[in-house]
Amino acid sequence: MLAVVQSGALSGIDGLPVQVEVNTGEVGDPKLVLVGLPDAAVKESQDRVTSALANSGFDIPRTRTTINLAPGHLRKEGPIFDLPIALGILSATSQLRTDIMERFLIAGELRLSGRTCPIRGGLSLAILARNEGKDGILLPRKTAQEAALVADIPVYPVDSLEQAASFLDGRIQIEPARPEQSPFTQRRPTGESVDFSEIKGQQALRRAVEIAVAGGHNLLIIGPPGSGKSMIAKRIPTIMPEPTLEEYLEILRIHSAAGITRNENSGQWFERPFRSPHHTISDVGLLGGGSIPGPGEISLAHNGVLFLDELPEFRRSTLEVLRQPLEDGQVTISRSAGKITLPSSIMLVAAMNPTPDGYTGAEGRESRSTPAQIQRYRSKISGPLLDRIDIHVEAPALSIDELRTEKEGEKSATIRERIVEARGLQLDRFQGTRATANALMSHRQIREYCRLDKSLGDLLQNAMEELSLSARAYDRILKVSRTIADLAKSEKIEGNHLLEAIQYRSLDRNLFY
Template identity: 45%
Template sequence: MYSKTKTCVLNGLNGYDIDVEADLSTGLQAFNIVGLPDLSIRESKERVKSAISNSGYFLPPGRITINLAPANLKKDGSQMDLAIAVSLLLAIGVIEYLPDEKTIFLGELSLDGRIITFDGALPMIISLKELGFKKFFIPQTIKDEVNIVQGIEIYPVSHLKELVDCLNGITEIKKEEIINVNLDEEVKYDIDFSDIKGQENLKRAMEISAAGGHNLLMVGPPGSGKTMIAKRLPTILPKLTFDECIECTKIYSVAGKLKNNKLITQRPFRSPHHTSSPISLVGGGKIPKPGEVSLAHNGVLFLDEFPEFSKQAIEVLRQPMEDGKVTISRVNSSITYYSNFVTVCALNPCPCGNYGSQTEKCTCSQLQIQRYLSKISGPILDRIDIQVEVEPVKYDDLSSKEVLETSFDIRKRVEKAREIQLKRYKNEKIYNNASLSARQIKKYIVLDEKLEKIIEFAFKKFKFSARSFNKILKLTRTIADLDGSEEIKEEHLLEAIRYRSLSNKYWS
């Protein structure tokens, strides 16, 4: 007795259709699963047998073989349980209706026959839709995660018996309605830029960072507002587009961090603790999962107390910060996750935090300060576009009754600058100034003779690297966009140079 059904396996964010073949033959009683299954799939035979039994059906004695094809692709994940059970029930004649080739079964089985949730449903279904599959039987609990995918039929099921009765034509499972997502509604935040007293220079730097997608580093004493303002950066970033929402939701789905199975419509903000390991930052594990750099995709990765991170943890950020993606390699395969984020780093100028203070005495030795700051290497500093020194908040600013600018007001300017960039780069595969390549910089950023002399002088004085030179040009372009000017002016360039000169004070 033979039958076949279809399911899916994930490799990173890409789903692949899998044939689940069931064969029942006479012989000594056995239940074998072949086709490069991992431990979670090898264990599924116990879940499947119990689920079938507790749903009122019985497997005949004999030899059962389940083949997962193609055999050269490693399979993992409990989502194959449902397809295995349906294939077995087809083979023994309990299910009379043979699903067509374009029907996919996804779901983990509990011992009592309930069909329960699993990680990675959205990227699986999107990938399979692109492969031409249209009909999906999924757990009832994840319908809100996948009912945003247009052009498919989704049938949410809560129990194995319910599915069997549906396939046999006894009952009917209502098709899930596909919804159109409305992203025009204003995203509500509990925090706002109007909460911040003073720090106008830092606010300006944050606005430039948001407008161009630039990485930012803050150096200042404890209590000066570095963490407070960093947490408010997402409130001035442009609203997520639908494609960006899908990208973020796919990552969180694979990571098992999707709350209430809802589409992510807010810019992610990730703030890992400084004790985080390199693997927790970039992702990994036996079955590679997304790390913090991927969970921050299309949002903000905030690294507070930056020098307190291990040297190795800091250095693994190089590739994701530069490429906008992270690749996790294993012996049999490599997996790539998105990691296009704005990095915001905050640190004290020394271990005690008072180095350079006019009011407090620094208790650190020169060697301690050097060791503390040396954790941040030149290549990492080169990848941070904006460097800002944060001063303590003045009493006059704290006690001021002045009505301060809101995040909404700042975001309007940021969105206007982003619109200029989108229009300018409509024929390129980039969306902001921070993503410009060296070739694109030459094409889109033109300096007159006077500005060329200014940047040449700064290059020699501050001993900028080639990467820093390009960062200055990108910053200049963003500052001009915020000013609504297609022409780059002297004040735009001078402001950009100022944001790149801090490393000479602390790391020269």
């Protein structure tokens, strides 16, 4: 007898429909035959499913059974098909009614006992079920808590094979998972987060960070060891606006596809991601890829912050893969298994020392780096990559008086209020367009919203000529100027706004102290 169960597979972060076809009663040895381009984990499902059926009180097929995962050209990976295969066998052997099966999309891993286990990509599968017009989707309970955030599709949490079969057979009812009860929407408890008030001194750096976050600008911090570069970078998420539900679903979808759980047990909350890979990371680890392409650190930081500490220590080839994602807000990966496009709209924050040993002499500690060593160190960062970083800011060494002060700095909540207000102006300005912040303005929008009068135009032209800036740097200065004006609640860009934006091109001026 033939039975068909609707399931899905992941391609990048997208769910693709897969039909699990089960045919029993064939002539031959009593065994399961699995076809349809399965990987090793899918092939192993035969043994898991057989044990799960027996331990759940169901009969195991005594004839040859063929299981086909269609379409055959799509490579299938992971244990995601355990539950639909088991239910397909029950349907094909008349242990379960078949008329209701095609109304649901089903996915889940099974233990030998018949209990379900969480899987990757629950959010993407729920979106697939909604797009396919299904009546609902059956998923393991923890995966269902994540998928419940998708609107207009009932998500039924199942704890075991027996429970799933009883529900489909009409013997029991299961309440759909409710999004308001999902642990994935919990906010971080007050007092658990780090705060900007813990930062000592560095007023100029704090100002640059506020401007960068207010406009979504990329930021490079240059300073000696101990000047607070990493400490400030790790507190940037505390002043960023809370993500909208749509933005958070994009974040959660990428993390789910990568197998990263965002809930209270992992210390991650309803907030923007902060990713800080080590400088030994590979090109694939940063960009994404693999034999079956998946998201890398750039995509895992989508709608949040990608922090690269000790920037020149990264391999140059690794840094160069950042150029296209920073410009386009997405990354395209081509492999033999297929081509995928992943979102990567990030705020890049990078930190570096001014010299290889970290010191220049301005800190009261003489640098032992030779001019040739310093030049090699700085040249690890290409000009095209620097062009894509809007703000370069210097972080001088802290004095003993600054370190000893008991006075707290401005709190993150206060800074965030100003940033949210500035972002609100930008959202109103760009309503109906793809841009959501000043850093994402198109050339046409720059001409429209960053107009300069003749005197300011001449000022910028002189700066361009003196600093030998590129056309891309010209646009970056205008975007930063617009953000500074927004923070000042000014309708037009004033002279002080433009001058402040120009000074944030430290590396163009080759000023490394």
